[in-house]
Amino acid sequence: MNHRKAGRLRTAVGLLPLFVMVAGMTGCAPSRVEWRNASPQDEEQWRRQQKLQFQPDCSVTLWGDSILNGGHDITQRSADPPALILRRLRPRYAVEDNSVPGDRAHAREPQFLRLSFRTRIVVLQYGINDAGNGHAYERALRAMVAHAQAQGRAVVITGLSRVNGVLPGRDANDAIARRVASDTGSTFADWGSVRFDPADMVDSVHPAAPYAWRLTEQLARALDRVAPECAAPGH
Template sequence: MKAAFSVSAVALAGALTACGGGGGGGASGGGMPMLPLAPVAAPSVAPAPAPAAPARDCSVTLYGDSILNGSTFSSVRVAEPPAAAIQRLRPAYRVVDRSVAGDNAQQRLPAMLNEGIDTNIVLLEQGLNDAGNSLPYEAPLRAMVQRVKALGKKPIVTGISQARVAVANRDAYDAIARRVAAEEGATFADWGAVPVVAADMADDVHPAQAQSTRLVEQMVKALDRVAPECAN
C-alpha cells in the first residue's frame, strides 16, 4: 500500500509538470494570468432612527375647597368653575375635579391617602378654611404632598387667596403653604399675589367669575412650569 501511494504521487507530479504547473510565472510558461480582484464595497449601514419624542401626560387632579370648586356661601357656582377654566386655557389637559366646598386639609387627608390617582399632576388648594378656623394645616398638607410624590406624581401647592375682609391666620397659613412646597420640592402657585378686586367678589371670601378666572390663570402658570409640553 505504501509503494502504490509513492507511485501515484510521482505520477501526479509529472502530470502537473506537463501542464506547466511547475514553470515560472511568465507568459511563455503557459500559466493562466491572474485577474485583478474587483473592489469589495463596504456594507451600507442604515442611519440610527431618531429617538421618539416623550409621550405627553397632560392631566391634573384638583383637591381643594370652595374657591377651587367655584362655589360661594350660597352654594352657587360660577359659570366657568376653575376645572372648566383650566380646560379652556389649556385644552390638552384632562382635569379630574375632587374639590369640595368647605374642605380643609385635615378633613381631606384620610380619603386622599387611600384614593387612586391616575393623573400626572396633583394640585392641592386648602388653607382658607384651615386658617379661619385655626385648624392643623402644616402636617396634613405635608402628608398630602408626600403622598403625591410617593405615587410618582408632580405636586402643586397653591397659596391662600386674598379675601375682601381680613381672615384670621391667613398670612401665617399662606407662609406655611409656601414653606412646605419649598421643602418638599412642590411647585408653588402664588394665589396670594392675585389682588382682590372688590367688585369681582361674590361675597367676602368667595370670588365671582372674573376673580376666579384670575386665580385660575395663576394656577395655569404653575402647570406650565411643571409640564411646559402641555402649554399648547
C-alpha cells in the first residue's frame, strides 16, 4: 500500500466515529433503549408510568353553600346535587365536594385560611347567605382567593344565583364576585346570566333540578376555560 492510499484510509477511519455520532443526532434514535432488555413486568410498569405522566390533572374542590350543595329545607338534598351533575357533564373531573348548607364566606374564612389544598382547581360559591345575614363578603372572598392562589391553585368564583323576589345585597354581592375575579385573575362563572324561571325553584332561594343543571353547566364552561384538556369530548 503506498503512502497516499494509507493516508486516505486513515482519514476515512478517523471520520467514522464522527459520522456515527452525526447519524445518531440527525436520525430518530430509539427513546427507550434503556428498556430494551427489560423484563415484561418492567415494561408494563414503564407503560403505566408513561400513561400517568401524560394524564391531565382534572381535580376540583367545591366550596359553597346550599346552592352548590343541592340542599334545601334544612335536612333535604337533591338526588342530583351539582357535584354529581358536574361529574356527569365532565366525566374526567375528580370532584371533591366541601359545600355546606348555610355556609358563608364570612364564617368559612378562618378555617379556610388554615387549609392545604390537593386539587388543581378551587371553586368558591358564596354570597347569598352573606347578603342575607348582612356580613361583609368582599374581604373574606379576597382572603380565600389569595390563600388558594398562594398554593398554586386555579380559582373559579361563581356569581350569585337568582332568587324569587328580592334579597337585599344579592346584586351587590354578585358585582363583588365579578370584581374580585377580575382583580385576582380568577375565572368567573356568571351564574347571574343563567336563564332563570321562578317555576324552577324549590323555594324562594334554592334551585330545583332544571335550574341546578343550568347553573352547573355554566360552572362547567368556566372550568373548560381553566382546563380545556379536561372537558369531555364534544364540549
